[in-house]
Amino acid sequence: MSPTGPDVVVVGGGAAGLTAAREVHRRGARALLVEAHALGGDCTFTGCIPSKALLGAAADGASWDEALRRVHRTVAAVAATEDAAALGREGVEVRHGRARLTGPGRLEVDGSAVEAGAIIVATGATPLLPSIPGLDRVDPLTSDTVFDLDARPRSLAVLGGGPVGCELAQACARLGVAVTLVEAEGRLLPAEEPDASAVVAAALAADGVDVRTGSTVTSAAPGRSGGVALELDDGTAVGAERLLVAVGRRPSGAGLGLEELGAEVDARGAVVVDDTMATSVPGIWAAGDVTGRLALTHAAARMAMVAAGNATGGARTRLRPARFDAGQVPWATFTDPEVGRVGLTEAQAAGRGAKVCELPFTELDRAVTAGRTEGFVKLVAGPRRGLGWAGGGRLLGATVVGPTGGDLVHEAALALRTGMFTGRLAQTVHAYPSWSMALQLAAAQLFAEVGGRRARPARS
Numbered sequence: 330m331s332p333t334g335p336d337v338v339v340v341g342g343g344a345a346g347l348t349a350a351r352e353v354h355r356r357g358a359r360a361l362l363v364e365a366h367a368l369g370g371d372c373t374f375t376g377c378i379p380s381k382a383l384l385g386a387a388a389d390g391a392s393w394d395e396a397l398r399r400v401h402r403t404v405a406a407v408a409a410t411e412d413a414a415a416l417g418r419e420g421v422e423v424r425h426g427r428a429r430l431t432g433p434g435r436l437e438v439d440g441s442a443v444e445a446g447a448i449i450v451a452t453g454a455t456p457l458l459p460s461i462p463g464l465d466r467v468d469p470l471t472s473d474t475v476f477d478l479d480a481r482p483r484s485l486a487v488l489g490g491g492p493v494g495c496e497l498a499q500a501c502a503r504l505g506v507a508v509t510l511v512e513a514e515g516r517l518l519p520a521e522e523p524d525a526s527a528v529v530a531a532a533l534a535a536d537g538v539d540v541r542t543g544s545t546v547t548s549a550a551p552g553r554s555g556g557v558a559l560e561l562d563d564g565t566a567v568g569a570e571r572l573l574v575a576v577g578r579r580p581s582g583a584g585l586g587l588e589e590l591g592a593e594v595d596a597r598g599a600v601v602v603d604d605t606m607a608t609s610v611p612g613i614w615a616a617g618d619v620t621g622r623l624a625l626t627h628a629a630a631r632m633a634m635v636a637a638g639n640a641t642g643g644a645r646t647r648l649r650p651a652r653f654d655a656g657q658v659p660w661a662t663f664t665d666p667e668v669g670r671v672g673l674t675e676a677q678a679a680g681r682g683a684k685v686c687e688l689p690f691t692e693l694d695r696a697v698t699a700g701r702t703e704g705f706v707k708l709v710a711g712p713r714r715g716l717g718w719a720g721g722g723r724l725l726g727a728t729v730v731g732p733t734g735g736d737l738v739h740e741a742a743l744a745l746r747t748g749m750f751t752g753r754l755a756q757t758v759h760a761y762p763s764w765s766m767a768l769q770l771a772a773a774q775l776f777a778e779v780g781g782r783r784a785r786p787a788r789s
Contacts, residue, residue: 334444335361337640338436340428340585341451343370345617345629347411349449350421352637360421361445363428363438368416369408370453371578371618372626375473378407380496383476384663387503393481396504400476430586433612447612447640450585450600451633454578454618459488463549467557470573472497482506482570486559488546489575490517492662495529497573499664502536509539509567511559516542518662522675522728525668528703529730532666541567580621587613597621604652606636614640628658659742661735666704669738672726672745675709679789683711683725684718686774686784688767690731695762704731706767708741709787710751710775720750721775733764740768751775 337353339346342364353360362368372378382403386396409415413423426439430450436443456471458464470478472493483506487498490512502508510517510533516526517533517540530540545562552558552568559567580599588594592608593601599621606614614636617629635651642650659671675685690696690704709726712718727741744754754772759765774784 335359335422336446337361337449337637338363338428338443338445338447339449339451340430340436341370341453341617341619342366342368342411342423343451343453343617343629344372344626345453345619345633346370346449346451347416348630348633349451349616349637350416351419352634353449353641354420356637356641358446358641361443362416362421362423363436363443364423364425365427367408368411368413368423371473373407373411374404375476377626379404379476380472380493380500381663383500383504384496384665387500388665391504393504393506396500397476397478428585430590430613432590433610436586447614449606449633449636449640450582450587450608450613450615450619451617451629452581452585452619454580454598454624456574457577457579458574459576461546461549464574467549467551467572469549469557470571472575475573478571484508484556484569485571485573486511486557486567486569487573487575488559489577490514490519490540490542491575491577492518492660492664494573494575495533495662495664497575498538499533499536502533502538507539507569508537509541509569511541511544511546511561511567513545514542518668520660521662521668521670522707524705524707525670525728525730528666528705529662529664529668532664532703578618578624580619582615582619595621604654605639605650606632606653607639607650622653623655623658625658625660628655631658657742657746659738661738663735666701666731667729667734667736669729669734669736670727671738671742672724673709674726674728675707675787676789678709678711678725679787681711681725681787683709683787684722684775684784685709685787686771687782688771688774688780690767692780693762693764693767693770695764695766696731698762699732701732704729704734706730706737706771708751708754708768708771710784713750718775721752721755721772722750723748724751724754727768729767731764731767737764737768740765 336358350360350362556570582600600615616632616636662668686708729737
C-alpha cells in the first residue's frame with residue numbers, strides 16, 4: 330500500500346472501473362478513479378442502458394421521438410448515480426484526465442505524477458470497424474453513435490448478427506424503420522445454440538427485418554440518391570439510408586504505457602492477464618473489456634471484483650488469490666424472445682459423455698396461457714467424477730429462450746456456480762404455472778420420462 334497517495338488507482342470509469350474503485354473502498358483501502366470522459370462508460374451511455382430503454386419503448390409501441398426521449402431520460406437517471414459527486418459521497422476520489430503509466434505504482438494524469446500501491450486498468454473498448462472498401466465514405470453508425478440520431482431513418486442496414494446487431498435491428502424495425510441485417514456466419518447469434526438462433530431469426534423476420542445470413546459485405550459506397558449502397562459477396566446489393574456497424578469492439582489497452590513497462594498487450598489492444606486479472610508486471614491488474622475476455626457488463630464487474638480483491642489483499646490473498654471463471658458467467662440477448670445461456674452449449678459438451686434435456690414451450694402450460702410458445706429450455710448435464718450420474722450428475726450448461734429467458738437462466742447459473750446435483754432442479758418445488766417450471770420439467774428427464782421426453786446423449 331502507498332504511504333501517502335491512494336492505495337489503488339483505477340484507470341477507467343466504466344463498469345469495471347466503477348466496480349473496482351467501489352470494491353477497493355469497501356475493503357478499507359483508498360481508491361482514486363481516473364477517467365478522461367464521463368463516468369459510466371459504454372454500458373451507461375452507449376450500451377446496455379440505452380439499448381434496453383430503446384427495446385422497451387419499441388415494445389410499448391412508442392414513436393421514434395418518444396423512444397429516443399426515453400433513452401436519454403434513462404441514461405441521465407443512471408448516470409447521476411455514478412458521477413463524481415455520487416462516488417465522492419461513497420468515499421471514492423475521482424480525477425478527470427488522461428492517464429499514462431510510467432512505472433510500477435506510478436502514472437501521470439494529464440502530466441501530474443501520481444503514486445499508488447497498485448494500479449487496475451479498466452479502459453474498456455471501442456467499436457470495431459472492419460476493413461471494407463468504401464466504409465469510410467458512408468459515415469457508418471456504431472453503438473457509440475446510433476443513439477445520437479435526431480430523426481428516424483427510413484431504412485437501416487445493420488452489419489453484424491450478434492447480440493447488439495439483433496437487438497438494435499429488432500428495436501428499430503418495431504419503431505418503423507425498414508431494416509436489413511447482414512451476418513457473415515450461417516446463422517444469427519452464432520455463439521448460441523442453433524435452435525436459439527432459429528427462434529430469434531424467425532422473430533426478427535416477423536417484425537419485418539430482412540435477415541441475410543452467410544453474407545459478407547465486400548464494398549460500401551454512397552447511394553446514387555443518398556444513403557449507402559452495400560455490395561455483398563453473392564453479387565446482391567443492399568441499399569439503406571444509414572448503415573449501423575455492430576461487428577464487435579476493440580480493447581483499448583494500447584497507448585497507456587503498459588508495453589513500455591513490460592506488460593503484454595496483444596494485437597487487438599487487449600491487456601493480457603491471467604485468471605487473477607494480473608498482468609505480467611507486478612502491481613498492475615486489468616479488468617473488463619480491455620482484457621479482451623467476455624465483453625459483458627456483469628463479466629466486467631466480476632473481473633473488477635477479482636482484481637480489486639487481489640490488489641488490496643495481504644499474504645493470504647497472495648497464496649490463494651481470487652480467480653475469474655468465464656464459464657460461470659451467464660449471457661443474455663434481450664431480443665424478443667430473449668436468449669439466456671450459461672456454461673457449455675450441447676456441441677461443446679458432446680465429447681464429455683453429456684446428456685441433454687429439452688422442453689419446448691409448446692409443452693409448458695405458462696407459455697401456452699401466454700400465447701408465447703416459440704421458446705424452449707435446454708439443459709446440458711455431465712457425470713460427476715467418482716459418482717457418475719448419481720443425483721443427475723452436474724450441470725454443464727443451459728440455454729433458455731423465451732420472453733424472460735435472460736432472467737430464467739439464473740437458476741441454472743446458480744446450479745452451475747455451486748456445483749449442485751442437476752437433480753436438485755427437479756426436486757425443487759416450482760410455482761404452477763410459472764415460466765421457471767420449464768427448468769424443473771427439463772431436469773426431471775434425467776430420471777424419468779416427462780411428457781414423452783427423456784434425457785438424450787449430447788450431439789456435436
